[in-house]
Amino acid sequence: MITRVIPALRLPFNRLFDYLIPEDAPLLQPGSLVRVSFGSRRIVGLVHSVQEKSELPTSKLRPLHSALFNGNPVFTAELLELLSRLSLQYQAPLPLFLLQLLPQIPEKIGEFDSLKIGSAAGNAALSCQQVESIFNPAKITGVITEFANKRPALILVPTVAHGNWLSECLTKSGLRVASYFGELRPSTALAAWTTLAAGRADALVATRSGVFAPLPEGLPIIIFAEEEPSFIQFDAKPRYDARLLARARARAEGRELLSLAVTPTLSAWHTAQNRVLLAEPPDLTLISLAEERRGGFWGFLTERLRAAIAVSLTQRKTALVIVNRKGAATSLICRDCGQRVSCSECGSTMRVYPRELFCGRCRNKTATPTVCPSCGSARLKDNGLAISRLTAEIKKYFTAAKVVEVTGEAPGKNNINGDIIVGTEVLLHSLRPQLEKLELGAVAVPLAEQLWCGANFSDSEEGYALLRGLASLAREKKAPLILQTFIPEHEVFLALGDTPEQFYKQQLSVREEFGYPPAYLRLRLETSVSENLERVRKMLDELLPGAGRQLDQIAKNEYLLQLRSADELVPVAFQKLPKDWRWEVK
Ligand SMILES: [Zn+2]
Ligand SMILES: [Zn+2]
Secondary structure, three states, rough: EEEEEEEEOOOOOOOOOEEEEEOOOOOOOEEEEEEEEEOOOOOHHHEEEEEOOOOOHHHEEEEEEHHHHHHOOOOOOHHHHHHHHHHHHHOOOHHHHHHHOOOOOOOOOOOOOOOOOOOOOOOOOEEEEEEOOOOHHHHHHHHHHHHHHHEEEEEEOHHHHHHHHHHHHHHHOOOOEEEEEOOOOOOOHHHHOOOOOOOOOOOEEOHHEEEOOOOOOOEEEEEEEEOOOHHHHHHOOOOOOOOHHHHHHHHHHEEEEEEEEEOOOHHHHOOEEEEEOOOOOOOOEEEEHHHHOOOOOOOOOHHHHHHHHHHHHHHOOOOEEEOOOOOOOOEEEOOOOOOEEEEEOOOOEEEEEEEEEEEEOOEEEEEEEOOOOOOOOOOOEOOOOOHHHHHHHHHOOOOOOOOEOOOOOOOOOOOOOOOOEOOOHHHHOOHHHHHHOOOEEEEEEHHHHHHOOOOOOOOOHHHHHHHHHHHHHHHOOOOOOEEEEEEOHHHHHOOOOHHHHHHHHHHHHHHHHHOOOEEHHHEEEEEOOOHHHHHHHHHHHHHHOHHHHHEEEEEOEEEEOOOOOOOOOOOEEEEOOOOHHHHHOO
């Protein structure tokens, strides 16, 4: 007998390897973990199948070294099949995907309890629930324990900081909690990863790579802070969105899944059978900057914003000010010809820093020019609101206050202690759990549209989620929320006065109308040489079975696919090639 193995390795190609099964080996099944020789190394692999014989002559095969957990599988047949689909649809080799989704496994593993895993096809149920504050310990513990209903649960978190906060909170409520955050020592990582299958804990709190941790039949999955973009791995291969993987897993293995968030994504709302959306409209002060300009005020620290900060200071609390642009200004603009100084390498607008210009796209740096590169005029002007400019403006008004700037550029070194914290969006994502320690006296966004205005179909959804997140923070801290904008009539501000349900329905109807996700799956394919349409259709069929015949040719080397789709696993790939091009599929 031989076993066909997926090696957990950084291999650039998709290949399985055959090994002989020794007489005395325990019973192996698809999904068992084994140790095998690979070149001169000994590595871990996953049993893909067990067969009578290999296509290779027996003399060329090596025997497998050992079976982990006495041959007990760690992946169900459904999960193994899903893994193969993922590798295709996310365009990453199976061995690389496996390496990503397995823990580091130590050289020697001691005694292990036997692992129980299982699935219950047909029993999947997707739910989506809004919580007014994701950081209210009593509320969150209540929602999680009610949903889990005495069953242990796998809880996915966007960042380690979220994970630490949640683990502590669940532990205090008396649950046995294990954490799996990657970067653990191999022995700890393996014990944590298998903890639910071994029946040793009530909850496993895991970051995205823990999404395939072995689970007994019927154990549910919870996605905590589901709106957070950190569930997507986009900067390294394999690129994937752990939320979509969790949903696909729940469907394949018949599990209940709960998306828990202040503002669940439109995609979670759209795919859920059960939805609980209870949010009340937030309390906020919306200041029109256009009106301020008409009144002759040209800065961003309007009188009402300054008054709110002053109150926070007298209460000896911290005022939080969000500015989502790094640097001193968003661009350098010529007063004579109106051109913005752009990157000589890629053409993007250069961001202004005190001593240089910086291209956020290709990371090109140049000295600040003294004359306009287009017309030679010396009348160059900093344009747009960015963090250093606002910090300077704040320091001018509040000379005695300790003002701290937080950009998230030095991870782990972000000091968020001060009278006034001026920070980028990072404060609302990976640093969000740290805000829990602060007493906030005011929450302000001097230019709110900066948080989302771009050219993406999902901008409004993103902006809505960010503002609702801020409103939730302000409410929890009993601090006033001040938003300033040039476009108070924008749908995102209007939506804050509606129920979330109304916002989701309105957004979904727009996506339906224009053929965007989550109503539709939309792919644009480009080929570098002229291809026969039938051939391109065949290639697409490998990626998405049956989709090929719906592909249309829209130009010589361009094809468009628009499919009505509930929830497909498409690449969330986002590739950035310095000085060249970038592409995005969402
Ligand atoms: Zn000029
Ligand atoms: Zn550039």
